[in-house]
Amino acid sequence: MQLKRALKHLCTPDFVALKAFPAATLDRIEQAIGCSERTHRGELRFALEAGMEPVHVLRGMTPRDRALQLFAALRVWDTEENSGVLVYLQLVDRRIEIVADRGIARLVAQAQWDAVCRRMEAAFRAGDFVGGTLAAVDAITQLLAQHFPAGDANPDELPDRPAIIE
Secondary structure, three states, X not given: OHHHHHHHHHHOOHHHHOOXXXXXXXXXXXXXXXXXXXXXXXXXXXXXXXOOOHHHHHOOOOHHHHHHHHXXXXXXXXOOOOOEEEEEEEOOOXXXXXXXXXXXXXXXXXXXXXXXXXXXXXXXXXXXXXXXXXXXXXXXXHHHHHHOEOOOOOOOOOOOOOEXXX
């Protein structure tokens, strides 16, 4: 099974996997994140990756493992209030993972993040990549605004532009 999965990652060109997220879609996601972050003190980061390195797949790396790795690499953990949230889309495996920093993770159960992922996956299966993503940003915004409402000091600590991992 790992070999088949690794071959799929190796043989799927990035441009094929990323075709559902053209520049205009990335612009809309960036705008939604910017609007979101004005309503709370959290930081939302969105990362897209077509396929993982086949060697990582052969070694058993899961999309969740990769999300945790990117959480660190993109410095989502490095926010003042430990309120960063990473939404990771691994397109070849068709998996979505949300990783929340410890400040928000102790207030929001992983099951709530998983529910957001499943709703995104359902929208994506229906071909609604923009709607599914924007609905997820809205759901995450509500959770962050509930637990980290905006205050007088609300610095923008992370880029709003979705990260394309190559």
